[in-house]
Amino acid sequence: MADIIPTPTGHVRLGSNAGQPLTRRDGVLKVTGAATYAADNRPDGLAYAVFAHSSVARGRVTSLDVDAAKVHPGVIEVITPANRPPLGRDPDGKAHMFSWRTEALQNDTVRYAGQPIALVVAETLEAATEGARLLAPRYAAEPARIGFDAGEAYDPPAVGIGSPPNFAKGDVEAGFAAADQVTETRIETPLQYHNALEPHAIVAAWDGDRLTVDVPSQAIAMARNDFAAYFEVPPENVTLRSPFIGGGFGSKAILNGPQLLCVLAARMVGRPVKLAVTRQQMFGHLGHRGATRQHLRLGVDGEGHLTALEHNAISTTSSFDDFLEPAANASHNLYATPALKTHHTGVRVDTGTPGPMRAPGEASGSAGLECAMDEAAAALGLDPLEFRLRNYSETDPASGKPFSSKALRECYAEGASRFGWAGRPLAPRQMRDEAGCLVGWGVGTAMFPAPMFQAKARATLARDGTGLMEIAAVEMGQGALTALAQIAADGLGLDGDKVELRAGSSELPDGGIAGGSGHTATAGSAIFAAGSDAVRKLAELATRDEASPLFGAGNAGVVGRAGRLHRADDERRSEAYGDILQRAGLSHIEGEGAGARDPADAAEYAMFSHGAVFAEVKVDPDLYQIRVSRLVGAFAAGRIINPRLAKSQLTGGMIWGISFALHEDAIHDPRTGRPMNADFAGYHVPVNADAPSVEAFLVEEVDRHVNALGIKGVGEIGVTGSAGAIANAVWHATGVRPNRFPIRIEALLH
Amino acid sequence: MNLFDYVRPASVAEAVAAASAPGAAYLAGGTNLLDLMKAGTHRPARLVDITRLPGLDAIEVLPDGAIRIGALVTNADLARDPAFVAAAPAVAEALLSGASPQLRNAATVGGNVMQRTRCAYFYDPDSACNRREPGAGCDAHGGDTRGQAVLGWSEACIATHPSDFCVPLVALDAVVEIAGADGAREVALEAFHNLPGDDPANETVLRPGELITAIRLPAEAARFKAHARYLKLRERTSYAFALVSAAASLAIEDGAIVEARLALGAVAAKPWRARAAEPHLVGVSVTAAGFEEVARRAAEAALQEARPSGDNARKIELAMRVATRALVLAAAGSPARMPALPGSVFAPVPTLTAAGDVHG
Numbered sequence A: 001m002a003d004i005i006p007t008p009t010g011h012v013r014l015g016s017n018a019g020q021p022l023t024r025r026d027g028v029l030k031v032t033g034a035a036t037y038a039a040d041n042r043p044d045g046l047a048y049a050v051f052a053h054s055s056v057a058r059g060r061v062t063s064l065d066v067d068a069a070k071v072h073p074g075v076i077e078v079i080t081p082a083n084r085p086p087l088g089r090d091p092d093g094k095a096h097m098f099s100w101r102t103e104a105l106q107n108d109t110v111r112y113a114g115q116p117i118a119l120v121v122a123e124t125l126e127a128a129t130e131g132a133r134l135l136a137p138r139y140a141a142e143p144a145r146i147g148f149d150a151g152e153a154y155d156p157p158a159v160g161i162g163s164p165p166n167f168a169k170g171d172v173e174a175g176f177a178a179a180d181q182v183t184e185t186r187i188e189t190p191l192q193y194h195n196a197l198e199p200h201a202i203v204a205a206w207d208g209d210r211l212t213v214d215v216p217s218q219a220i221a222m223a224r225n226d227f228a229a230y231f232e233v234p235p236e237n238v239t240l241r242s243p244f245i246g247g248g249f250g251s252k253a254i255l256n257g258p259q260l261l262c263v264l265a266a267r268m269v270g271r272p273v274k275l276a277v278t279r280q281q282m283f284g285h286l287g288h289r290g291a292t293r294q295h296l297r298l299g300v301d302g303e304g305h306l307t308a309l310e311h312n313a314i315s316t317t318s319s320f321d322d323f324l325e326p327a328a329n330a331s332h333n334l335y336a337t338p339a340l341k342t343h344h345t346g347v348r349v350d351t352g353t354p355g356p357m358r359a360p361g362e363a364s365g366s367a368g369l370e371c372a373m374d375e376a377a378a379a380l381g382l383d384p385l386e387f388r389l390r391n392y393s394e395t396d397p398a399s400g401k402p403f404s405s406k407a408l409r410e411c412y413a414e415g416a417s418r419f420g421w422a423g424r425p426l427a428p429r430q431m432r433d434e435a436g437c438l439v440g441w442g443v444g445t446a447m448f449p450a451p452m453f454q455a456k457a458r459a460t461l462a463r464d465g466t467g468l469m470e471i472a473a474v475e476m477g478q479g480a481l482t483a484l485a486q487i488a489a490d491g492l493g494l495d496g497d498k499v500e501l502r503a504g505s506s507e508l509p510d511g512g513i514a515g516g517s518g519h520t521a522t523a524g525s526a527i528f529a530a531g532s533d534a535v536r537k538l539a540e541l542a543t544r545d546e547a548s549p550l551f552g553a554g555n556a557g558v559v560g561r562a563g564r565l566h567r568a569d570d571e572r573r574s575e576a577y578g579d580i581l582q583r584a585g586l587s588h589i590e591g592e593g594a595g596a597r598d599p600a601d602a603a604e605y606a607m608f609s610h611g612a613v614f615a616e617v618k619v620d621p622d623l624y625q626i627r628v629s630r631l632v633g634a635f636a637a638g639r640i641i642n643p644r645l646a647k648s649q650l651t652g653g654m655i656w657g658i659s660f661a662l663h664e665d666a667i668h669d670p671r672t673g674r675p676m677n678a679d680f681a682g683y684h685v686p687v688n689a690d691a692p693s694v695e696a697f698l699v700e701e702v703d704r705h706v707n708a709l710g711i712k713g714v715g716e717i718g719v720t721g722s723a724g725a726i727a728n729a730v731w732h733a734t735g736v737r738p739n740r741f742p743i744r745i746e747a748l749l750h
Numbered sequence B: 001m002n003l004f005d006y007v008r009p010a011s012v013a014e015a016v017a018a019a020s021a022p023g024a025a026y027l028a029g030g031t032n033l034l035d036l037m038k039a040g041t042h043r044p045a046r047l048v049d050i051t052r053l054p055g056l057d058a059i060e061v062l063p064d065g066a067i068r069i070g071a072l073v074t075n076a077d078l079a080r081d082p083a084f085v086a087a088a089p090a091v092a093e094a095l096l097s098g099a100s101p102q103l104r105n106a107a108t109v110g111g112n113v114m115q116r117t118r119c120a121y122f123y124d125p126d127s128a129c130n131r132r133e134p135g136a137g138c139d140a141h142g143g144d145t146r147g148q149a150v151l152g153w154s155e156a157c158i159a160t161h162p163s164d165f166c167v168p169l170v171a172l173d174a175v176v177e178i179a180g181a182d183g184a185r186e187v188a189l190e191a192f193h194n195l196p197g198d199d200p201a202n203e204t205v206l207r208p209g210e211l212i213t214a215i216r217l218p219a220e221a222a223r224f225k226a227h228a229r230y231l232k233l234r235e236r237t238s239y240a241f242a243l244v245s246a247a248a249s250l251a252i253e254d255g256a257i258v259e260a261r262l263a264l265g266a267v268a269a270k271p272w273r274a275r276a277a278e279p280h281l282v283g284v285s286v287t288a289a290g291f292e293e294v295a296r297r298a299a300e301a302a303l304q305e306a307r308p309s310g311d312n313a314r315k316i317e318l319a320m321r322v323a324t325r326a327l328v329l330a331a332a333g334s335p336a337r338m339p340a341l342p343g344s345v346f347a348p349v350p351t352l353t354a355a356g357d358v359h360g
């Protein structure tokens, strides 16, 4: 997008609605079940699809008993590579940055366990399920390669989405040579699967060459265009509806094969078709966080300043596509060091391809970095918070650029004081609670980039005094509908209850990607710009109209507020929006806006949210069961649109940190490659009893460069810092340095 | 899911007749059976729904003081029955440490005793499993063996029985009441589940069609009510199966143990009554310094025969520690109220000094 519309802020102010801790606009819909998720759609004539998935991790499918499936009562159609109609795009191609190679029955190859290998369409879910089982696939299987040592290592061309795999600044070897102390830390992190509460689902319906898909999508316009390309119809023929998403975490940003097969099936059988994956199938084709094996070296001088920081990560990816958890990049932008070196190695294993999962790289890398910082501080005999302060970076360590804003010092101070960090004994195993449990305290720094994507919005002010904001924004539980409506109300100069926000459909202006913690910043900027554009047009009408009390005020001399335009220099002279429109003979007036980062700011500043997380753990002195008894985080993330929702995102992220530190661990059988704990009975995330006290605080931060509204993001940062803080607290309680996440009881037993 | 018959018998006799057909399975709360059916692990040809059978949902005190718990009493109802909690607090604690409130509301007493192993290879129809398919082999060897057995296992099968409920029950000499085509019979819970041997598929002593009608806690169980605890170790504070667990029950007179009961969970294919441990505790003063060492010796005796079935040697040490702690907790007395985190290491517990002695 070349023509960035600058955000006009003259006619409206952010702050009457934005900044308020409003409850969710869609709260009642959700608790009463009226919010419609993709799988809730049941169009007339609906048929059900279930895919059969591979039980081997490598090889070929040699036979499928299609006849057995077809004669099962209720089965309508079976799609296999033998009869799968052509697609307009190669599912093994990489059409754009967010294209993952996927399986849409293009051949009989099996590249991981859980891979879709056939689709059965039936009158009922039960018939389709049994039909899929009756296919009784046989394979020519080859041994699975699972784990760092079994897979093939390689030098990746990129990590994450297009980031360079290696980085160096200064001379790390010289830095280590000059150091008074060099510590080494080795940490492994496991495969994790996103497992949003809402399993992926799609309902596809064709009407001639027009396609409607109900599918949760974090990237509505991009997905609409992808569907159009795969099915060779113009994008405007595809309507993608995604009004509510039951959690995405990155896995609902990327198109996948079974979605294509469901659309194909709908065309083949001439009926709408629904495909809802099972919980077990969430552990296969839908992406995951790859495992990492990290090695860090920290050189420190006598004053406790880093002389060199080296962070190496081995990250697993699939045998056929590249997404490497960019764990080592977590060391780029945090601690000041004259020499910095990061390096990634890829390992190809027989799993699905990893993808971005809440704080991709930042979560796993921060866990490694924060453990390493703690180890260095302990070796120095320094308080770990003090050690972090001594290595506070005033400019971005990797690029040398100034930060657009950085209130991390305030986060440390606020967090430490809320937690009660002062007086923490340096040595481990010094504290006990009244029941005799070992108590430990740990700290971790949280940090996450503040990116922006591109979005557009359309605003309408109507004569009846209401406003409408239209944007294909994404409500995925984070509260976008509420926060964005608050920005819309301010942008339109209306009270919140006069504003309707239409979102979640490809029929609306492109709201960009809900990812990278950049959605509120990006969509919010577009919304505010669109709103103020409409108000500007209204102001033009009024100030040129002799009948208006605002006549002659000059376009810049009026401000919209609560549905009225006021003269800036005389509050008593004002006029209702509706009256202005009425006199002009207009039923409504429209405005447009776009959101994107100003390239000049992007070039000049490093932009990150920051935070400090403090953890208290209790550990049984003999049994080594661990409980995070307190987690306190203080975060600075620019302007906070809705503190209630922001805290909810941050505490959710911190609980994810508990999950990372102590629970999540996808276990793949080393011989077959099958995920062996592919359900919530086996794949654990924290329950309430694991998070008895989790508190997030917001630290004031004004950022004049991230965007005109000063918004950063809060979606992912809570995960960072937290896992490391917990591991460090476990060390402080027990004296044992965990070398693998999640930390298991047996790892502490001695 | 396969197509199956569904029958809802009106009486125990009808149920037994209906379930005697090959491939039939009783359906109680369904919290285990339906999961197994969805996974394709179990494909019954007929479901015999027993949830409407009359007379199986009562908790009664019998004239001799025994407590009879109908097979259809839910886990939740039993754990919240005041008289039952008073008589058998550790059993209630074990029940409440299991699963989640939603599951406990649906799960029945009979179903809990009959629940199948959580061995991941048993669940996965694509893995070889002797328990699911006799003679198929056992893929659990060489896989992730963290949860597998350390006692009573065989080469044929290394799986564990996952129930919490059964652990204090077996410590308290519970009896399983059974109805069959040939009438009623009863079996001690300790003898109800089979160790795998060569035939892990033969999981219990139930014959085809036989139905559990009740679990009976003998009157003597009440002797332990003042000193009974259940302790369950796991990473997740709630809603997770045990890595290892222990139920300890002590009958104490004049400060000394006159009878001790110890059982372990998640260590074998059955709830494991640790009889070898019990004599070590008899005659011991629970208030004397050094009780923890006695408890530890008893726990070591309980695990004397233990051996790892894979990469799970540390489970043996953990089991000893859990058993020791359960004994120490039981010695301190049953809590006046159910702890907020039943069975948890983090339940508020009597204070331990560094030496591990118990105060009040």
Ligand SMILES: Cc1cc2nc3c(=O)[nH]c(=O)nc-3n(C[C@H](O)[C@H](O)[C@H](O)COP(=O)(O)OP(=O)(O)OC[C@H]3O[C@@H](n4cnc5c(N)ncnc54)[C@H](O)[C@@H]3O)c2cc1C
Residues within 6 Å of the ligand: A680, A681, B025, B026, B027, B028, B029, B030, B031, B032, B033, B034, B035, B050, B071, B075, B097, B098, B099, B100, B103, B106, B107, B108, B109, B110, B111, B112, B113, B114, B115, B116, B162, B163, B164, B165, B210, B211, B212, B213, B239, B240, B241, B242
């Ligand atoms: C996610 C999850 C977590 C769990 N966590 C725990 C835990 O921490 N601790 C724990 O102990 N348990 C746990 N459970 C297991 C739970 O306790 C059992 O699923 C439940 O007790 C089974 O009872 P039900 O009535 O639902 O049995 P069903 O599922 O109906 O039946 C189970 C089996 O018992 C048979 N059966 C049922 N009743 C009778 C009878 N009267 N006579 C003969 N056979 C019968 C059935 O045929 C079937 O084979 C968990 C389960 C799940 C799904």
Ligand code: SF4
Residues within 6 Å of the ligand: B117, B119, B120, B121, B122, B128, B129, B130, B131, B132, B137, B138, B139, B140, B141, B156, B157, B158, B159, B200
């Ligand atoms: S351990 Fe037992 S239940 Fe598990 S796979 Fe082997 S035979 Fe089956």
